[in-house]
Amino acid sequence: MGISDRLLGKKSANGKPHIEAVAPGFALPGGEVRILGSWLRPPELRRPSVRFGEVEGSVVISADDFVIARVPDEAVSGPVVVGTNGHVSNAHTIQVATPIADNLHPVTNPALDREGNIYVTFSGSRGQKVPVAIFKIDTNYVVKPYLNEMMNATAIAFDRAGQMYVSSRHDEAVYTVAPNGTMSTYAEGMGVATGMAFDQAQNLYVGDRSGTIFKIAPDRQIFVFATIEPSVSAYHLAFGPHGYLFVSGPTTSSFDCIYKVDPHGSVSVFYRGLGRPQGMAFDVDGNLYVAASLSGKRGIVKITPDGKASLQVSGQGLVGLAFAPGKSAILATNSTVHRISWNIQGLPL
DSSP: OOHHHHHHHHHHSOOOOEEEEEESSEEOTTOEEEEEEESOSOGGGOOOEEEETTEEEEEEEEOSSEEEEEOOTTOOSEEEEEEETTEEOOOEEEEEOEEEEOSOBOOSOOEEOTTOOEEEEBOOSTTOOOSOSEEEEOTTOOEEEEEOSOSSEEEEEEOTTOOEEEEETTTTEEEEEOTTOOEEEEEEOOSSEEEEEEOTTOOEEEEETTTEEEEEOTTOOEEEEEEOOOOSSOOEEEEOTTSOEEEEOOOSOSSEEEEEEOTTOOEEEEEEEEESOOOEEEBTTSOEEEEEEETTEEEEEEEOTTOOEEEEEEOTTEEEEEEETTTEEEEEESSOEEEEEOSOOBOOO
16 A cells, blocks of 8 residues: 555544643643643544543644643643544643632742742832732632732742842832831842742842842841843843752743853853743752743753753743642742642752
8 A cells, every 4th residue: 555545544434533742731721731632633634623621622733643622720630631523632731720810910930938828929011009919829729919018019938037029110229028018128229130049058139121230148147149141021030959049031032041150150051042031940959940931942841960951841831840748839920829739849948
């Protein structure tokens, strides 16, 4: 049988669809996943149906050996199947993130305290005074106002003692916030203060998106630690397991990079090839996870220590993430906070 005969036979045969893999296996509602397998498109080039549990998703692209489908808003973690010509495929499991809070405006990672409470900003546009700057989501996922008196709250970080620090890109400052919501100035003159991270010695690093990474010692002495290309929105900071600072900062390029800064402030490129990279977090094995686009696909991108990148979670509008107890993660879009079960142990901050 020639090649054309084999193709004709495959097209006309009444084959049952079979799923071999779903990539990525984690998604937010609205994210797109690629379903790989065989016999995934009915004859006459009609589109198959894709069901996430009991809910049908929309098919973006279909072919015999792959289907790209959008996860519906009502989907939950469970099986996904493909239906063609009266036949239903085998099921593959997908983990779908669960929304736990909406109508927010985070611009980088959420933050967790030692009890597992989640803190997220309503940052607002530049110079906008919002009624509540930071919300607290407790371990029962009850959302409560936490901090009112701040303009453009941007990043949240906790030190080893559990003290909260918040940057304001409007005030050029970093503030400490007490459990009762009392706010005090910690450092001023931080430029357009955005991302923050603590090192093991409890020095606080603050990204000024105009091009400077500041280092604030525990005695509040301020140093210029490194200079990097300016960002159009924010710097996002995270420390890796070996004491190097990693920095993302979206520019006007669609081929942005993650910078790696050694303890002496020397800057190198760790990875190049992301679209609009934003919030970051590390796991205990030294893999970096960043909210970004990879090859045009938005979500959470995993970058291994040797620089191999892959999309791990599919989702639109993601701006940051934080690993949570119980091998789960908190994912933030520009309006909503989600929780997803993820068999990854995050690196303690």
